Amino acid sequence: MYKNSMASEMRNNMAHEVETMAWANDVPWHGLGRKVNSDLTPDQILLHADLDWKVQMKPVQWTNHDNVIMSSDKYFSLVREAHERIDGTQVPEQIVSTQWVTDQYNIIQNSRQAQFFKEYIDAGMATMETAISLFGGRIVLLMAKTNNSFELAGGDKIEQYIYFANYHSGRDKARIRSSNIRVVCNNTLSASLRSGAKVDGLISHRVDFTNDLEKQFKEDHGIATTQMTTYQEKLERLASKKMKENDFIKYLLWVYQPELLKDKNFSYKKFKSDSQDFKVNANVKRSFNAFHDIYEANGKIYPLKNTGNDLKSMQDDNFNKGFQAICYNESHLKGGSSDKAIQMRTQEVLLSDTTVSERALDVGLSLVA
Numbered sequence: 001m002y003k004n005s006m007a008s009e010m011r012n013n014m015a016h017e018v019e020t021m022a023w024a025n026d027v028p029w030h031g032l033g034r035k036v037n038s039d040l041t042p043d044q045i046l047l048h049a050d051l052d053w054k055v056q057m058k059p060v061q062w063t064n065h066d067n068v069i070m071s072s073d074k075y076f077s078l079v080r081e082a083h084e085r086i087d088g089t090q091v092p093e094q095i096v097s098t099q100w101v102t103d104q105y106n107i108i109q110n111s112r113q114a115q116f117f118k119e120y121i122d123a124g125m126a127t128m129e130t131a132i133s134l135f136g137g138r139i140v141l142l143m144a145k146t147n148n149s150f151e152l153a154g155g156d157k158i159e160q161y162i163y164f165a166n167y168h169s170g171r172d173k174a175r176i177r178s179s180n181i182r183v184v185c186n187n188t189l190s191a192s193l194r195s196g197a198k199v200d201g202l203i204s205h206r207v208d209f210t211n212d213l214e215k216q217f218k219e220d221h222g223i224a225t226t227q228m229t230t231y232q233e234k235l236e237r238l239a240s241k242k243m244k245e246n247d248f249i250k251y252l253l254w255v256y257q258p259e260l261l262k263d264k265n266f267s268y269k270k271f272k273s274d275s276q277d278f279k280v281n282a283n284v285k286r287s288f289n290a291f292h293d294i295y296e297a298n299g300k301i302y303p304l305k306n307t308g309n310d311l312k313s314m315q316d317d318n319f320n321k322g323f324q325a326i327c328y329n330e331s332h333l334k335g336g337s338s339d340k341a342i343q344m345r346t347q348e349v350l351l352s353d354t355t356v357s358e359r360a361l362d363v364g365l366s367l368v369a
Contacts, residue, residue: 019133020085022049025145026182028130034086038127042114042142049131051110051140053083053091055168060100075100078107078168080137096137097170106208108174110140113164116176116214117144120162129161130183141165143183174203176217234365238320239313241368248291248322251367255326255360256283283356286333291325295333319364326360 021033022045036048046052057076064070078097084090120126126144133140143163163183166174201217203209243251246268253261257280260266289296295304307328308314314321 017134019136020050021130021132023130024128033130033132038129040128041121042117042128042144043111045128045131046110046114046142048086049133050083050085051131051133053137054081054109054111055079055096055107055137056081057101057103057105057107074102076102076105078105078170080168094136096168098138099170101170101205104206105170106205107168108166108203108205108209110166112209113140113142113166116164117142117162120144120146126162132183138169139165139167141183145182146178170205173205174209176201176203234361235320237368238323238361238364239318241319242316243319243322244317247319247367248288248317251319251322251360251364252284252287252326253280254363254367255356256287257281283329283334287326287329290328290333291322319368323357323360323364327357330356 018030018032021028022036023033024036024038024040024045027035034048036045040048056079058079059071059073060075060077061069061071077095077100080091080094080096082091082093117126117128121128121144124147126146128142129145130141130143132142141163143161146160146162159180159182161179161182162177163179164174164176201220203217207213249268250261260280285296290304290307291309293304293307293309295302308324309321314324
């Protein structure tokens with residue numbers, strides 16, 4: 001009963017987040033969106049995802065005490081134009097920004113995002129994978145799958161993607177990043193931002209994202225290829241080192257509660273007995289449970305699925321399995337699965353230069369050195 005209700009809640013959350021979507025290759029776990037061929041151009045997948053709309057800046061308006069409509073000459077709202085979807089649905093004009101902007105704000109249109117991927121597709125270096133509108137158009141994400149991939153011990157294939165996440169919120173910067181996680185919803189966007197390498201780059205809406213700026217950005221960040229090799233080497237190092245339970249506990253504490261390890265009276269025996277002197281926090285417990293494919297709620301233990309522990313490279317208890325358990329907690333369990341919790345996880349990442357998962361990767365590498 002619990003598992004069914006939890007799954008239903010998560011699907012409802014996904015339906016609320018994902019406004020429109022097109023995807024190629026494997027069916028997303030939530031089953032939403034429109035399936036397309038993997039040979040589409042960026043402009044074509046934009047069309048199939050019902051993202052061929054524009055955003056305009058319109059003056060903020062209000063009604064004064066004489067009931068006269070007034071317009072600001074300093075502040076503007078970001079407004080999505082009225083448009084028609086492929087299925088004939090008429091979508092009215094809608095304010096998408098969550099705060100006002102000034103005339104210094106530069107809109108990055110969805111079509112400009114698509115243009116970013118053109119050289120990769122034309123050169124045969126990648127194929128378009130997903131195009132998504134989240135939260136009523138406030139977040140638009142385009143993702144391409146590159147031809148770069150590698151295998152960990154056991155034969156598990158790691159894919160490499162490039163995505164461009166643009167925010168029509170009036171507040172958040174656009175992000176361009178390479179990732180080994182396929183983004184199909186806000187949860188996986190959060191997971192991608194939290195895991196693996198550092199964020200490749202941010203683009204402020206205070207500057208115009210010109211062709212010259214795009215070229216410089218790509219040259220500066222070496223998107224996908226150089227980062228892929230580095231990340232591959234790091235995961236392989238973690239996967240090559242087996243660990244015992246005490247090793248994993250030490251790993252979790254260095255990431256979440258290093259002060260416990262610095263206490264001269266700390267012992268693993270006290271940790272396992274949940275001593276009041278060494279009370280571990282919820283992040284340690286959730287990550288520890290995710291490592292063992294279980295989830296605790298309301299004093300009961302439930303099986304946890306889709307953690308990735310069934311992969312061949314995870315069959316042995318190694319540091320990569322521990323790292324992935326921490327990433328799973330950060331992207332799926334931390335704060336719960338409510339709409340508010342999901343958005344808070346995303347916002348936490350957007351405002352942070354170093355995520356917990358990035359720190360966990362560094363800690364793991366130091367422990368296997």
